[in-house]
Amino acid sequence: MSMITEITMIAVVVAIACALPGVFLVLRGVTMVSDAITHTVLLGIVLAFFITQDLNSPLLMIGATLVGVATVWLIETIQRSDLVSNDAAIGIVFPLFFSIAIILITLYAGDVHLDEDAVLMGDLAFAPFRRFDAFGYDLGPQSLWVMSVILVINALFIFFFYKELKITTFDPAFAAALGFTPLIIHYALMTLVSLTAVGAYDSVGSILIVGFMVGPALSGYLLTHSLKKMISITVLMAVINSISGVQLAFLFDTTIAGMIAVVTGGTTLLILVFSPGKGLFKQQLNQKRAHNNLNKRIETLI
Amino acid sequence: MKEDIAIRIDKLTVAYEAQPVLWNISLAFKKGKMTAIVGPNGAGKSSMIKAMLGLVKPVTGEVVYQDKDQQAVSYKELKNRIAYVPQNTSVDWDFPTTVRDVVLMGRYGHLGWFKRPKKADREIAKQMLGKVGLPTFASRQISQLSGGQRQRVFLARALAQEAEVYIMDEPLAGVDMKTERIIMKLLKELVSEGKTVLVVHHDLQTVEDYFDDIVFINQEVIAAGRVEDTFDKQTVKKTYHRDRNLGEGE
Amino acid sequence: MLTEIVSVLSDYTFQLVALGTGIIGLLSGVIGTYATLRKESLLGDALSHAALPGIGLAFVLIQRKELLFLMMGAIVSGLIATAIVQLITKKTLVKLDSALSLVLSSFFGLGLVVLTAIQNNPNAQQAGLSSFIFGQASAMLSRDVQLIAAVGVILLALVVLFWKEFKCYTFDPMFSRSLGFSSKLIEFLLSMMIVLTIIIGLESVGVILISALLIGPSIAARQWSHRLSSVMVLSGLTGFLSGVIGTLVSSMGENIPTGPVIVVVVSLFVFGSLLFAPKQGLVARRIKKRNKQKQFLKRLNELKEGHS
Numbered sequence: 086m087s088m089i090t091e092i093t094m095i096a097v098v099v100a101i102a103c104a105l106p107g108v109f110l111v112l113r114g115v116t117m118v119s120d121a122i123t124h125t126v127l128l129g130i131v132l133a134f135f136i137t138q139d140l141n142s143p144l145l146m147i148g149a150t151l152v153g154v155a156t157v158w159l160i161e162t163i164q165r166s167d168l169v170s171n172d173a174a175i176g177i178v179f180p181l182f183f184s185i186a187i188i189l190i191t192l193y194a195g196d197v198h199l200d201e202d203a204v205l206m207g208d209l210a211f212a213p214f215r216r217f218d219a220f221g222y223d224l225g226p227q228s229l230w231v232m233s234v235i236l237v238i239n240a241l242f243i244f245f246f247y248k249e250l251k252i253t254t255f256d257p258a259f260a261a262a263l264g265f266t267p268l269i270i271h272y273a274l275m276t277l278v279s280l281t282a283v284g285a286y287d288s289v290g291s292i293l294i295v296g297f298m299v300g301p302a303l304s305g306y307l308l309t310h311s312l313k314k315m316i317s318i319t320v321l322m323a324v325i326n327s328i329s330g331v332q333l334a335f336l337f338d339t340t341i342a343g344m345i346a347v348v349t350g351g352t353t354l355l356i357l358v359f360s361p362g363k364g365l366f367k368q369q370l371n372q373k374r375a376h377n378n379l380n381k382r383i384e385t386l387i
Numbered sequence: 388m389k390e391d392i393a394i395r396i397d398k399l400t401v402a403y404e405a406q407p408v409l410w411n412i413s414l415a416f417k418k419g420k421m422t423a424i425v426g427p428n429g430a431g432k433s434s435m436i437k438a439m440l441g442l443v444k445p446v447t448g449e450v451v452y453q454d455k456d457q458q459a460v461s462y463k464e465l466k467n468r469i470a471y472v473p474q475n476t477s478v479d480w481d482f483p484t485t486v487r488d489v490v491l492m493g494r495y496g497h498l499g500w501f502k503r504p505k506k507a508d509r510e511i512a513k514q515m516l517g518k519v520g521l522p523t524f525a526s527r528q529i530s531q532l533s534g535g536q537r538q539r540v541f542l543a544r545a546l547a548q549e550a551e552v553y554i555m556d557e558p559l560a561g562v563d564m565k566t567e568r569i570i571m572k573l574l575k576e577l578v579s580e581g582k583t584v585l586v587v588h589h590d591l592q593t594v595e596d597y598f599d600d601i602v603f604i605n606q607e608v609i610a611a612g613r614v615e616d617t618f619d620k621q622t623v624k625k626t627y628h629r630d631r632n633l634g635e636g637e
Numbered sequence: 638m639l640t641e642i643v644s645v646l647s648d649y650t651f652q653l654v655a656l657g658t659g660i661i662g663l664l665s666g667v668i669g670t671y672a673t674l675r676k677e678s679l680l681g682d683a684l685s686h687a688a689l690p691g692i693g694l695a696f697v698l699i700q701r702k703e704l705l706f707l708m709m710g711a712i713v714s715g716l717i718a719t720a721i722v723q724l725i726t727k728k729t730l731v732k733l734d735s736a737l738s739l740v741l742s743s744f745f746g747l748g749l750v751v752l753t754a755i756q757n758n759p760n761a762q763q764a765g766l767s768s769f770i771f772g773q774a775s776a777m778l779s780r781d782v783q784l785i786a787a788v789g790v791i792l793l794a795l796v797v798l799f800w801k802e803f804k805c806y807t808f809d810p811m812f813s814r815s816l817g818f819s820s821k822l823i824e825f826l827l828s829m830m831i832v833l834t835i836i837i838g839l840e841s842v843g844v845i846l847i848s849a850l851l852i853g854p855s856i857a858a859r860q861w862s863h864r865l866s867s868v869m870v871l872s873g874l875t876g877f878l879s880g881v882i883g884t885l886v887s888s889m890g891e892n893i894p895t896g897p898v899i900v901v902v903v904s905l906f907v908f909g910s911l912l913f914a915p916k917q918g919l920v921a922r923r924i925k926k927r928n929k930q931k932q933f934l935k936r937l938n939e940l941k942e943g944h945s
Contacts, residue, residue, distance in 0.1 A: 180849030184897035296742025343749030350743020
């Protein structure tokens with residue numbers, strides 16, 4: 086396989102893996118919590134690396150995922166205390182974790198093969214160089230395997246818990262009365278977000294992951310009134326964004342993840358403006374029409 | 388007349404952060420009756436419902452349901468026989484889902500974890516949507532409905548639960564006349580079929596027309612009984628003009 | 638250890654940088670109070686990330702690392718991002734958090750694209766441009782500090798001048814409008830002040846962490862007082878101390894990044910305040926709750942005994 090094919094494949098898999106949980110993050114209005122997670126798993130990665138000394142250890146992935154879940158818990162505990170507003174709670178937790186991670190990385194830069202630039206921005210271009218070898222055979226890029234597994238986990242979760250995800254998102258009080266504990270579903274979703282962030286950080290970088298999660302899901306949200314269609318559109322947009330992002334990045338010889346983030350922002354904004362149902366234009370038009378109708382009725386009154 | 392009781396609340400105390408919102412409540416809701424739950428804001432009505440649905444853990448006391456064989460059972464054991472309509476405001480109305488889907492959610496409790504709704508479930512959902520007068524709205528997006536229509540969809544969802552007990556948190560808040568008529572007609576039907584209906588209700592003017600029994604609550608039970616015996620000006624006054632904090636003692 | 642501190646303290650570069658980060662902390666504390674009171678904490682986060690492409694494009698335009706120009710670029714792209722977020726949340730069904738996440742990541746992505754492009758076309762001046770991501774306080778020059786101080790004086794003057802109007806507007810915009818204050822003007826001034834505060838902190842703290850400096854001090858200060866004036870003074874002081882202490886700690890060792898250390902110091906203030914503030918702090922509340930619980934249980938027992 087050529088390098089660009091491999092990179093495109095990784096990009097597509099990463100994009101879908103991120104976009105799937107993104108659907109429910111957008112619907113639940115907790116995308117900034119996921120942004121916090123993508124920052125704090127870095128601390129998990131660094132700490133776990135000190136112990137395992139191996140960036141590819143499954144133990145490192147589990148440890149880092151747990152730090153992501155702990156972030157959610159800490160944010161929600163502070164929110165429940167009512168001492169600060171919900172968004173401020175997010176804003177005071179993740180910079181601390183992230184700062185400690187950055188300090189550790191720079192302090193031990195010599196010993197740790199963790200580059201702060203790579204962690205932040207990711208480097209899809211280098212992803213094909215890390216190969217997955219088994220029994221002496223080269224089975225392709227490692228991140229392709231890792232992210233494919235995560236993608237399958239995310240897809241299975243949504244498939245099996247579709248009904249539960251739907252009802253706990255739409256009407257948590259009712260769901261709880263039926264016995265579908267919303268808290269369990271919530272933490273399961275957040276665990277998958279953390280796992281996805283841990284898996285994707287070295288190809289996409291911690292800051293751009295949230296865009297991969299939110300953009301396609303938002304496009305889906307704006308284009309349809311059905312949850313199933315929303316999921317399909319989300320996956321489709323993830324594929325379109327990642328493929329065109331890779332192409333453009335090669336064309337302009339620049340960062341691939343960054344370019345995909347830009348394309349994602351661009352397509353989402355376009356849909357936001359022009360979506361036939363919920364777009365900006367349509368909303369304005371509806372408002373104007375309602376206004377005209379009102380005027381007409383007032384005229385007939387007079 | 389002991390066999391008439393559907394739900395029994397026994398010495399229930401509910402508190403948040405050691406601040407009691409319900410104090411030592413004992414009540415019995417009769418089977419096959421429509422009961423209004425009345426009280427000012429912050430009187431603990433919603434907390435009582437939450438305790439009845441196992442959503443908050445009481446400090447003391449318990450809520451006991453009677454099953455078909457008149458055995459006392461907890462909410463958990465009977466939850467598929469209990470339908471609940473939460474307050475309109477607790478829901479995300481921009482959620483991408485259709486009216487049909489929302490009604491179908493009423494079947495989720497019977498399905499339990501993992502299982503998908505089957506054809507029979509869809510049939511029931513369709514039938515209930517017809518009952519509330521919205522058969523043509525099935526594939527509409529829920530955000531396109533008016534407040535009254537939304538409330539009827541919620542009622543259809545509760546009907547789809549095919550329960551014995553219906554617990555509704557202010558189903559008539561802010562709805563139009565037509566919706567109010569439809570909802571009350573359907574609730575009366577349920578009662579005539581021997582189902583038990585509890586309604587948190589705000590409009591004191593309609594109490595006498597709509598309900599068999601009434602419970603006045605303000606952190607404690609002020610009065611409870613048949614509407615014609617219990618509903619009078621003095622009790623209303625006592626319920627709504629009472630301002631004391633149970634946490635700090637008398 | 639002590640002699641080390643003394644030698645660092647008497648170092649000119651340290652004094653300069655500490656003064657710079659101190660002023661930045663002070664301003665973030667004061668102006669950030671408005672941001673957190675208006676529940677716009679995370680808008681600052683999106684805004685600062687969005688400044689990156691502005692910095693890059695400004696550099697492309699003038700091909701020099703002239704702080705003033707780079708800041709102007711940052712202001713422009715920061716304002717565009719804010720406008721997009723506000724347009725999305727006001728005119729569509731999309732929730733604020735989604736709008737923020739989308740704008741934050743796509744602008745940051747654009748910033749990375751521009752910076753990579755600049756790195757691929759070497760120019761002697763480009764070095765250190767990417768330090769805007771994490772900030773590099775040690776790169777601060779004396780004219781940078783002068784610029785920061787000048788902006789600071791203007792911002793503080795505005796706070797004093799419009800004290801009543803800002804206070805009224807953050808507390809109750811509708812009421813403020815009914816009093817005849819132009820809400821558009823106040824809104825614009827406030828946003829502009831928040832943007833400026835973020836921008837002047839970018840060079841030393843970086844786009845990713847500057848929002849923490851904006852949020853942290855006012856959250857910490859809020860735990861100790863309910864009066865806007867004292868919250869603001871405490872917040873400014875907290876910000877100033879965090880800047881100076883953070884710079885000191887990072888100057889003590891080699892290769893310790895200043896921005897993250899400042900954020901850790903701010904966080905210590907925040908979590909310390911959340912835990913130990915009198916009355917509403919978590920520890921104080923715990924004690925109060927325990928007492929209340931005791932009373933509650935006593936009454937409950939009385940109740941049970943009465944019944945039996």
